[in-house]
Amino acid sequence: MLNQIFPIQVQGSLPDARLITYIQDHYDEINIDMRPLVLICPGGAYAYTSVREGEALAMQFLAMGCHAAVLKYSCAPARYPVALTELASAMALIREHEAEWHVAPEGVIVLGCSAGGHLAASLGTLWKEDFLTTALDIRRDEQRKLRPDGMILCYPVITSGEFAHRGSFENLLGPEEGEQGRLADAASLLSKLSLETRVTEETPPAFIWHTLTDGSVPVENSLSLVSALRRAGVAAEFHMYPVGGHGLGLANRLTQSRDGSAIQEECTTWISLVRTWIESRYVKGGGKL
Numbered sequence: 001m002l003n004q005i006f007p008i009q010v011q012g013s014l015p016d017a018r019l020i021t022y023i024q025d026h027y028d029e030i031n032i033d034m035r036p037l038v039l040i041c042p043g044g045a046y047a048y049t050s051v052r053e054g055e056a057l058a059m060q061f062l063a064m065g066c067h068a069a070v071l072k073y074s075c076a077p078a079r080y081p082v083a084l085t086e087l088a089s090a091m092a093l094i095r096e097h098e099a100e101w102h103v104a105p106e107g108v109i110v111l112g113c114s115a116g117g118h119l120a121a122s123l124g125t126l127w128k129e130d131f132l133t134t135a136l137d138i139r140r141d142e143q144r145k146l147r148p149d150g151m152i153l154c155y156p157v158i159t160s161g162e163f164a165h166r167g168s169f170e171n172l173l174g175p176e177e178g179e180q181g182r183l184a185d186a187a188s189l190l191s192k193l194s195l196e197t198r199v200t201e202e203t204p205p206a207f208i209w210h211t212l213t214d215g216s217v218p219v220e221n222s223l224s225l226v227s228a229l230r231r232a233g234v235a236a237e238f239h240m241y242p243v244g245g246h247g248l249g250l251a252n253r254l255t256q257s258r259d260g261s262a263i264q265e266e267c268t269t270w271i272s273l274v275r276t277w278i279e280s281r282y283v284k285g286g287g288k289l
Contacts, residue, residue: 001025008089010135012082014074019090022058022068026102036107036282037067043114046075046171052255053113064275065289076171084122088132088146095145107282109150115168117156124151125198151206152274155217155246160194163220199228205235207277209270211244237277241267
């Protein structure tokens with residue numbers, strides 16, 4: 001296995017921004033030539049990256065037969081678009097190694113939890129933005145390599161409107177009042193990052209799950225995105241569980257919080273459901289890994 005750390009540094013990055021890879025070795029005697037890769041963006045309200053939503057999830061995807069990678073992206077005091085540019089840089093790095101790592105063609109899936117879901121969905125909806133190609137020195141005719149082939153969004157932050165998780169946007173954009181004074185375009189940028197408004201027919205397919213009783217990031221975040229995907233004709237699978245708090249991770253003891261929370265038996269099925277989704281869309285012939 002290639003368990004390697006790649007520094008990810010763009011303008012404005014914090015020193016510890018990095019990509020951690022879990023690339024399974026290729027063996028001629030095993031009848032798997034290419035594997036999907038799941039690129040994981042942990043949550044943390046853009047204040048930190050939660051360890052509960054990183055390696056533990058990567059291990060589940062390895063057990064399915066996928067490759068995995070975890071992005072520790074820059075959070076506050078880093079501001080938009082640093083984290084998004086880092087994710088795009090990580091995506092470009094993976095694309096450069098697709099053949100070497102035996103990554104399935106059109107099989108790079110970005111996963112995000114909570115604010116990491118906002119980051120993942122930002123790449124899924126904003127990958128054609130010129131500032132990304134400029135920052136990464138990528139030609140316009142190569143920008144499609146920044147587009148994820150799919151999105152897995154776990155209780156994601158999506159909207160900056162009525163049901164916004166305000167703390168995530170404050171950490172992402174900074175307070176309106178700062179050393180440079182009131183940002184004249186703060187409202188415009190906040191609106192731009194309400195991702196249900198940024199969906200197009202070129203947004204990748206999505207698997208989304210949320211709980212009805214999430215008290216931190218209301219389920220309307222996911223509902224608004226599902227509605228936008230449907231209107232754009234983009235394939236989406238959505239699961240709404242009737243109970244469960246925020247930040248569940250795997251919803252079992254493997255990602256249990258120190259205070260004993262983040263266990264919800266009803267929600268543990270999402271990982272098996274997403275396996276079926278991956279195998280049906282990203283495994284050649286719709287077979288099993």
